[in-house]
Amino acid sequence: MIDAVGLRKVYRLKDREVHALDGVDLHVRQGEIYGVVGQSGAGKSTLLRCVNLLERPTGGTVAVDGAELTSLSGARLRAARRGIGMVHQHFALLSSRTVAANVAFPLEIAGASRGERRRRVGELLELVGLADKAKAYPAQLSGGQKQRVGIARALASRPKVLLSDEATSALDPQTTESILELLRDLNRELDLTILLITHEMDVIKRICDSAAIMESGVLQESGAVLDLLARPGSLLARSLFPLPATEAPDVVALTYTRQFDEPLMSQLTRKFDVDVNVLGGAVETVSRSSVGRLNVQIQGANRDAALDYLVDKGLLVEVPA
Numbered sequence: 001m002i003d004a005v006g007l008r009k010v011y012r013l014k015d016r017e018v019h020a021l022d023g024v025d026l027h028v029r030q031g032e033i034y035g036v037v038g039q040s041g042a043g044k045s046t047l048l049r050c051v052n053l054l055e056r057p058t059g060g061t062v063a064v065d066g067a068e069l070t071s072l073s074g075a076r077l078r079a080a081r082r083g084i085g086m087v088h089q090h091f092a093l094l095s096s097r098t099v100a101a102n103v104a105f106p107l108e109i110a111g112a113s114r115g116e117r118r119r120r121v122g123e124l125l126e127l128v129g130l131a132d133k134a135k136a137y138p139a140q141l142s143g144g145q146k147q148r149v150g151i152a153r154a155l156a157s158r159p160k161v162l163l164s165d166e167a168t169s170a171l172d173p174q175t176t177e178s179i180l181e182l183l184r185d186l187n188r189e190l191d192l193t194i195l196l197i198t199h200e201m202d203v204i205k206r207i208c209d210s211a212a213i214m215e216s217g218v219l220q221e222s223g224a225v226l227d228l229l230a231r232p233g234s235l236l237a238r239s240l241f242p243l244p245a246t247e248a249p250d251v252v253a254l255t256y257t258r259q260f261d262e263p264l265m266s267q268l269t270r271k272f273d274v275d276v277n278v279l280g281g282a283v284e285t286v287s288r289s290s291v292g293r294l295n296v297q298i299q300g301a302n303r304d305a306a307l308d309y310l311v312d313k314g315l316l317v318e319v320p321a
């Protein structure tokens, strides 16, 4: 749905150049939620702005829903952009307009009739759970409600793709949770493809199907979240499930990305006569799958056979960092 190839963006300042994007390949599939995570200055916002051509990349190509945006300009680019909605960290609402008028704004620009606008705004406010706030002004809303208005406005022109620029980072944890749930619901109900940028690992854990880790204008790793977690040395695994440092002997870091019906640890003890001691880690639901990453001390004469058994069962067995 989104294919960016070899994206580069260079800002030329008086005394130096900033390579904000340094050869980014990004492939977002139809209907998925894709999260790009990285620290401040990594290039996330630049990437988002280059995907919808709010900024023209210095090099590379961007195609969204089959249209190569980098080869378009003027009216044709504006038309293609209507298929891409965007939500912002600080909501970007017009304070002098009511909630309904904010949501209607892109429809006015697109030349929709008054009746059409009224009908569509009603549908959109219903969709984001704000049907009773149509006549309120932004200043009368909570942060979460403002973001719901931002999302309704972004969906006004029925885009297939939604770009989210840190949509939850100005919100408290509970409100964040409800906005993430809304994004997940919209993704499923409308088959909406969502590309979001965030510095919060939790956002990746909660709603993303795929993810990329960005640093210094480069995607360091990218792919389906569960595939990345199962990869040896995965940065995403280390960031989502940090394991405490340990000095204890014979410890392995175990990662698994599915639920096991059998009690693996007690099987190990029984089958191989080893001592098993879970020292730390976490088990959580990620991408609708049970994911565990644990530091486990395994000791005994048959330790190697026990580790081979875990590998055969599909667990990733690593020496902890």
Ligand SMILES: Nc1ncnc2c1ncn2[C@@H]1O[C@H](COP(=O)(O)OP(=O)(O)OP(=O)(O)O)[C@@H](O)[C@H]1O
Pocket: 011, 013, 018, 019, 020, 038, 039, 040, 041, 042, 043, 044, 045, 046, 047, 199
């Ligand atoms: N208009 C601009 N002119 C010059 N440099 C810029 C411009 N926009 C971004 N940069 C630089 O490009 C790099 C990437 O910035 P970008 O805002 O994309 O990062 P980010 O990961 O989104 O960070 P944050 O989370 O803080 O927004 C930074 O070094 C930034 O200073």
